[in-house]
Amino acid sequence: MRIASAETITTSPGRNFVTLRITTDDGLTGLGDATLNGRELAVASYLSDHVIPLLTGRDAARIEDTWQYLYRGAYWRRGPVTMAAIAAVDTALWDIKAKAAGMPLYQLLGGASRTGALAYGHASGRDIPELLDSIREHLAAGYRAIRVQTGVPGLGPVYGVASSGGAGGAGGPGGGERYDYEPARRAALPVEETWDTRAYLRHLPGVFEAVRAEFGPELPLLHDGHHRMTPIQAAKLGTSLEPYDLFWLEDATPGEDQAALRLIRQHTTTPLAIGEVFNSVHDYTTLLTERLIDYVRSAVTHTGGVTAMKKLLDFAAVYGVKSGMHGPTDVSPVGMAAALHLDLAIHNFGIQEYMRHSAETLEVFRTSYTFADGLLHPSDTPGLGVELDDAAAARFPYAPAYLPVNRLTDGTVHDW
Template sequence: MKITAARVIVCCPGRNFVTLKLETDQGLTGVGDATLNGRELAVASYLQDHVIPCLIGRDPQQIEDIWQYLYKGAYWRRGPVTMSAIAAVDTALWDIKAKSAGLPLYQLLGGRSRTGVMAYGHATGRDIDETVDEVLRHQHAGYRAIRAQSGVPGLVKVYGVSTTGRMYEPADNTLPSEHDWDTALYLRHTPRLFEAVRLAVGDETHLLHDVHHRLTPLEAAQLGKSLEPYGLFWMEDPTPAENQEAFRLIRQHTTTPLAVGEVFNSIWDCKQLIEEQLIDYIRTTVTHAGGITHLRRIADLAALYQVRTGSHGATDLSPVCMGAALHFDTWVPNFGVQEYMPHSQEMLSVFPHDWRFDNGMLYCGETPGHGVDIDERLAARYPYQRAYLPVNRLRHDGSLHSW
């Protein structure tokens, strides 16, 4: 079998997605997600100008060799652009291999470890009362795990909360919008939020919260300790993780479980965090961490230290990524939870898929491959629209802060 053609499809059915499609001389095709939120065209160019010429004529069944070729052969290793491009190739190759075998992808990985995948939803509100209402709505919809985010009194814009009451989508401006931030206001407000939420939902529902890299290690430790009475499933991205040792300080002061990794792109970004058991959940994704091949390595390392997976799954990743992630989740023995932010109907129409959500659980399909394709004619109706993620500035002096 040989790869005979490859193309990059960039479309915007509500937000920008980058999709790689591979074709073979046996009529099999495979698709992979290469979306890098706010930097989509960088990955599209990397694929089109540098990767695709190296793929034509290769045997798509040699997944490991192609992965090593693209990773080591470029000399410039790692980084979000490179690893997202490699991930798209890798995911498409696994799609082809599973189709060739006539099996759903999870069977090639080793079969089922579970009947379904627990998902967590996003409950957001402009204030505590609105957030509580949204948490209860998710609970009634069957979610066993719910992420709660609330507006903070005194701040105009807060990550994860729409000012219009609609589903939150951060990449919504042709130039970066600017949010304001005040750590003291946030640290006073967040424990009050979870006191109200826990009182409303009871003890059985898992509650999660995303800090979004905005605290110092000591501030994160203070927040984690103040949230301990409410039994969080996890506190996500409490501090920037470029310095992995920073999590040691947080760990010394709180037993609130820690999750990190949606911005990671290789095993080296989380090696120390895992080996020193400084985190409880690793949130790397199929799309941003080099595909299924590399994500398996991260998950296997994590399993040695009782760290579980909790892959990022917001709509900055396409339904192709979700399809591949659910096959991975169905297999991986040290699964924790899967983030689920529903795609819009126009997004789902561009990406025909066989995975489904039901009563708080996600289920991969039984179609050979990962079960997701792209309708290229329909995708062409949604051309790329430049969009950026926001930036964050401290409200008292305007200095740039982590967003």
Template sequence: MKIKEAKVIVCSPGRNFVTLKIVTNEGVYGVGDATLNGREKAVVSYLEDYLCPALIGRDPQRIEDIWQFFYRGAYWRRGPVGMTAIAAIDTALWDIKAKLANMPLYQLLGGRSRDRIMVYSHANGATLEDTLEEVARHVEMGYKAVRVQCGIPGIGSTYGVAKGGKTYEPADADLPTEACWSTEKYLNYVPQLFEEMRKQFGDDLHILHDVHHRLTPIEAARLGKAVEPYHLFWLEDCVPAENQEAWKLIRQHTTTPLAVGEVFNSIHDCRELIQHQLIDYIRSTIVHAGGITQLRRIADLAALYHVRTGFHGATDLSPICMGAALHFDFWVPNFGIQEHMAHSEQMLEVFPHAFEFEKGYFTPGETPGHGVDIDEKLAAKYPYKRACLPVNRLEDGTLWNW
């Protein structure tokens, strides 16, 4: 069996997605997600100009060898563009291999470790009252865990909070918009949000919160300590993680569980965080961290240090990545939770899928492969339109972390 075709499909059914389709000479094909939010065309070029031509004629079942060929062979290792491209190839090859075995992907990985996969969704509002209403709506939908983001008085826009009742989509303009941020206002207000959350919803609901890399280590330590009485499931991305050692300071000051990793591209981005037990959940994604092949290595390392998985699952990942992640979640022994930001009906029509949601839990389905496909004719009706992520400035105009 040989690879005869590898093509990139770009579409925008509500937002931009990049899909890689690998076809064999025996007619079996696999698909992988190659979406890098706000930088989609960079991955398209890397695939079309460099990787796809080198795939032709290769044995699709040699997944590890192909992974090493593109990772080691490039010389310029790691980075979001390169690793997203490799992840797309890797996911498509695992899809093919599971189809050849006539089994769902989780079986090929080693079989399931649980009966269902707990997910968390997003609840946000411009005001405290709006946010509490959104949380209540998600609880009624059956979610056992909810990520809560709220508008901050005195700040014009806040990460995670949608405008005008629409679904939150951060890539909101052709060129980056600029938002204003105040760490002081945020730190003073957020503990009030979780105090009200516990008053209204009690202690059983799992509450998560995303800081989105906006604090310094000592500020993150202050926040983690302030919210300890409300026992969050986790505090996500409280500081940028380029300096992994900085997390020691946070850990010294708070017992609030810490999660990080959606922007990581390799095991080296989280190695020290895991080995020194500075985090509790690793959030790396299949699509940005080199695919299933490398994510298995990350999860295995994490398991040695009592770190569990909590993979990123916002709609900047296509349903293909979600399907593959759910199969991974079904298998991985140190599973923690899976993010679920629901794709629109339009998106799900373009990407037919086998996964199912019921009362706060997902199952990946029993379809051979990872269970997600792409309707190419329908995808062609939704052309790409450039959309960029915003940038942040402090109130004095200093550029800050978005």
């Protein structure tokens, strides 16, 4: 079974996606997600100009060898563009192998370890009453775990708050329509938002106090700090949130400095999650071996594919660290399906992020995974269980879109 051809499909049904499709000489096809939010065309070019010419004629069954060939053979290793491209190839080859076997992918990864993957949704509001309404809506939709994000008094639009205009919400201060439930916005230049960490630190404990008062102690609650705190600020926040029993505090500080997590860990027992901007197991070595985090947040799409994520999560399991894979709508349904097969198979599963894709996206990507009673299941369809509709994809051409840029109140560019 040889690779006969490969092609990239760039489409924008509400937001931009890059998909790699590999076809074998016996007619099987496999899909891989190559989407890199705000830098999609860089990965599409990397694939078309540098990777696809290397694939024709290769044995489609030799997945590990192909992964090593693309990673070690290129000399320039790691980085989000390279690893997203390798992930797309790897995931497409796993899709083909599972189709050839007539099995859902999770069966080739060791079979199911659970009946479904607990998912968390994104509740948010400009103020506390709006947040509480959003949580109620998510609970009514079947979620059993909730990420909590709110606006900060005195600031304008804030990342993660769905109704903030500058984050893409229609009619708000930033203008424009929301970009498939995420803060990216279609525009020639990024929106610029304003941030004040001290105001945020004062406000957030009261938010969680109100949520716990309304919904009780049993509901798993999560929060994303989005790399905006120094280590000592993150330690302070983790300590102040301990009475509210968070499932995790995510991305409390920029992840490049792994040693910074030592200080946070020394000061708080709030569980820590990090890694959605990581793209290699090497980004995690200190964090795992010193048990500085509790959850791995990487995405299959951005971390080298199914092969690399399985190895990373097996490494994490040695140190008692669980999965919490990245899964908002900047991961296509192909990438989401790949994550769900891993979720079902690995032993150290923790939780899966899940934002529902738009109706237009689901026209392009025909999915078979399901969400019921708070749990996701990848389905028993052979392969990944996702197919791409070329005619639908062609109706949605690429459109430039950017995530916001963040500035402090004095105008200094800050972490976003």
